[in-house]
Amino acid sequence: MSESGTEDAGMLQVRIWRSGEDGGGFREYRVPRQASQTVLDVVTHVQRKLDPALAYRYACRVGMCGSCAMTVNGVSRWTCRTHVSKVAADGRLEIAPLANLPVVKDLVADMREFFDKWARAQGQFAGATTRHDAFAQVSPVSEARQAVDAGIECIGCGVCYSSCDVVAWNPDYLGPAALNRAWTLHQDERDAAQAERLRAVAGDAGCHACHTHMSCTERCPKHISPTAGIAGLKRAVAMAALKGEL
Amino acid sequence: MSAARESSTGAARDVSSGAARRVDARARNHPAYWAFIVHRVSGFALALFLPLHFWALCQAIAGEARLETFLRWTDNPLVKFAEWGLVLLLAAHLSGGLRLLALEFLPWRDWQKSLAAGAAGLALVAALAFALAL
Numbered sequence: 001m002s003e004s005g006t007e008d009a010g011m012l013q014v015r016i017w018r019s020g021e022d023g024g025g026f027r028e029y030r031v032p033r034q035a036s037q038t039v040l041d042v043v044t045h046v047q048r049k050l051d052p053a054l055a056y057r058y059a060c061r062v063g064m065c066g067s068c069a070m071t072v073n074g075v076s077r078w079t080c081r082t083h084v085s086k087v088a089a090d091g092r093l094e095i096a097p098l099a100n101l102p103v104v105k106d107l108v109a110d111m112r113e114f115f116d117k118w119a120r121a122q123g124q125f126a127g128a129t130t131r132h133d134a135f136a137q138v139s140p141v142s143e144a145r146q147a148v149d150a151g152i153e154c155i156g157c158g159v160c161y162s163s164c165d166v167v168a169w170n171p172d173y174l175g176p177a178a179l180n181r182a183w184t185l186h187q188d189e190r191d192a193a194q195a196e197r198l199r200a201v202a203g204d205a206g207c208h209a210c211h212t213h214m215s216c217t218e219r220c221p222k223h224i225s226p227t228a229g230i231a232g233l234k235r236a237v238a239m240a241a242l243k244g245e246l
Numbered sequence: 247m248s249a250a251r252e253s254s255t256g257a258a259r260d261v262s263s264g265a266a267r268r269v270d271a272r273a274r275n276h277p278a279y280w281a282f283i284v285h286r287v288s289g290f291a292l293a294l295f296l297p298l299h300f301w302a303l304c305q306a307i308a309g310e311a312r313l314e315t316f317l318r319w320t321d322n323p324l325v326k327f328a329e330w331g332l333v334l335l336l337a338a339h340l341s342g343g344l345r346l347l348a349l350e351f352l353p354w355r356d357w358q359k360s361l362a363a364g365a366a367g368l369a370l371v372a373a374l375a376f377a378l379a380l
Contacts, residue, residue, distance in 0.1 A: 017267075019264050023264065023265070024264055071267070071269070071273075073272065074269065074270055074271075074272025074273055075269075075272055075273050076269070076273065096267060097264075097267060098267075099266065099267045099268050099269045099273075100266050100267075100268070100269075101266050102264065102265065102266050103264030103265070103266070103267070104264075105264075150354075162269065163269060163273055165269075165274070168268055168269075211282060212278070212282065212346060212349065212350075213274070213278060213279050213282050214276075214278030214279070214358065215273065215274065215276070215278075215279060217278070217358070218276045218278060218279075219273075225354070225356070225358075227349070227358075228354040231349060231350045231354065232354070234350055235350070235351065
């Protein structure tokens with residue numbers, strides 16, 4: 001916190017990424033410090049009071065929709081649930097769009113590639129029953145159901161994807177969120193497309209590309225561990241290959 | 247943008263005006279990433295050492311006198327210190343590898359940072375034991 005006693009006391013020094021013809025750069029703003037202020041509050045203040053042309057994205061403001069993720073002081077975070085006091089102890093904030101995704105404008109990242117990869121990882125549930133069949137009975141204490149529980153709360157914010165070096169190194173890499181989705185479906189005993197899914201997540205662009213940096217696990221705001229799912233997929237692919245199912 | 251990204255999203259590329267940004271060291275500063283770096287650097291350094299190791303073994307074939315001269319040279323304190331570094335690298339790479347095997351093949355546990363700390367501790371204990379035995 002700035003305690004210098006100058007006019008800067010109680011003000012945040014905020015640098016925000018702005019797009020431009022020249023590739024873009026950071027622009028500086030001064031934002032009044034508030035109690036319980038979130039990073040999203042800061043961006044909103046800038047857009048409403050200082051620079052109406054600033055583009056950013058948010059919806060729910062309560063950590064459910066996954067639309068407000070940005071890079072804050074170099075680390076990808078959900079801005080609506082990130083308190084300024086936690087990340088800007090010295091009163092300085094550097095806010096940029098998510099990494100590893102094209103920028104639409106300013107703080108708005110183009111999420112298409114991120115979600116296209118969910119589809120490429122066979123992230124859709126493939127049921128084998130109809131509405132005329134009885135409900136599936138899935139034991140809530142089964143190991144598979146517990147594994148689904150551990151990964152199912154993903155809000156699709158893209159923080160893991162933005163934090164992942166392998167995504168930057170290999171643009172075809174499906175990424176932590178898509179592989180986590182594939183893992184939860186792999187553990188779903190009702191799903192009938194297991195072999196197809198394992199084929200989709202095997203190989204150079206799939207689970208085997210992970211270098212176990214665990215940046216996804218470290219940064220996930222929902223405390224999901226995509227690394228756990230990726231490790232599980234590696235084991236599942238190996239077992240399926242040994243059995244000749246792939 | 248790479249060709250792969252272009253092809254996967256087709257012609258509707260127009261709304262994106264800026265290239266993707268990259269994270270820097272601030273995003274990588276966490277224990278698991280350090281464990282990755284230690285594992286990579288130690289593996290690379292050990293790979294560099296291997297030719298030297300085989301050359302030393304060759305001295306035994308070349309004759310007893312040459313091997314003896316070489317072994318006398320290794321009593322040099324600087325070589326002993328380098329040897330200690332080698333043991334540290336080996337221990338770090340071994341314990342880091344065991345950590346990865348545990349992570350990938352055993353059921354998932356949420357104490358992965360403790361596992362990384364344990365691997366680091368094991369490597370330091372091994373290196374310290376070697377240093378004391380020197």
